[in-house]
Amino acid sequence: MPMIRILLFIALLLGAAPVQALEITFRPDAEVETVAVTLGDIADFGDDSELAGALASKPVGQAGQPGQDVILDSGAIIRQLTTTLDLPADTVWSGAALVRVHRSGITIGPEKLQQIVDEYLAAHSDDLPAADIRYIVDNTPIPFILPAGDLKWEVIPSDPGILGSSRFVIIFRVDGKVRKNMSLTGRFEAMAPVAVASADVPRGSLIESRHLVMESRDITKFRKPCLDPAQLEGRIALRSIRAGSVIELSMVQAPPLVRKGEVVKIVLNRGGIFLSTLGVARNDGAKDELIKVENISSNKILQCRVSAAGLVEVAL
CATH class of the missing domain: 2.60.480.10 (eubacterium ventriosum atcc domain)
Structure with missing residues (x-):
């Protein structure tokens, strides 16, 4: 046992x-x-x-x-x-x-920075003209590395109108904390069809459709390019325009509906009161422009807004 x-x-x-x-x-x-x-x-x-x-x-x-x-x-x-x-x-x-x-970290290089700007422009396309728009960076930035985490960024253009910006500020945040603040300098290129003179247009000429042709140009190089030929047709050239030149909106004006020295009808329509009399225009005036008109009855000078041919309304 x-x-x-x-x-x-x-x-x-x-x-x-x-x-x-x-x-x-x-x-x-x-x-x-x-x-x-x-x-x-x-x-x-x-x-x-x-x-x-x-x-x-x-x-x-x-x-x-x-x-x-x-x-x-x-x-x-x-x-x-x-x-x-x-x-x-x-x-x-x-x-x-x-x-x-x-x-480890998140590498941000030139390609990513260009993508960030392109995405910003796409998101604000409603605020930009109908054109093929791209931002060209002047100096290629040196790549940098951010900490790993939830990456977000904020883009701020130097011009609130965006297209006039020469610089973008980009603020990078990781997990809600600012990790990098940088600037991208460059220039815009915005290609779009604009109105170009198909022939010489003398000063004072009435612009017709035969004077216009639409050609693709970089609209950032012009102050007020015309993207719609209808905005020019029937207008008067304020200066001589050479063939092949981009016609800007500042180069034309609407033809006057009232001529200097013309007898016009003056109306006052305010708060249910309607009065009318005759006067003599002291200036040429296009629609909605303010001109001086002499009241024939009182010889007083009135500020009037042109409403239609031969018709002005007292501006109060």
């Missing part, structure tokens, strides 16, 4: 699974997104025990700036952890003596 007990005890000893020591292996290379580097970022663990999970969360160093590398000494990390933590004596450390830690 005692012999059986001894044999059973020996059998239990031989069959029992030995407790294995925790193995921690340093990797030669690691990549992180944040400044803080933990043991779990740079080492592998032999099991997924609670001890391994706790050790993996321990900070062991700091990474560099986004896109940069730092070298961590495995031996120094082991000494730090074994002296500050109550670790099992049989913990097994192995792997690389030095660990290269690369901090």
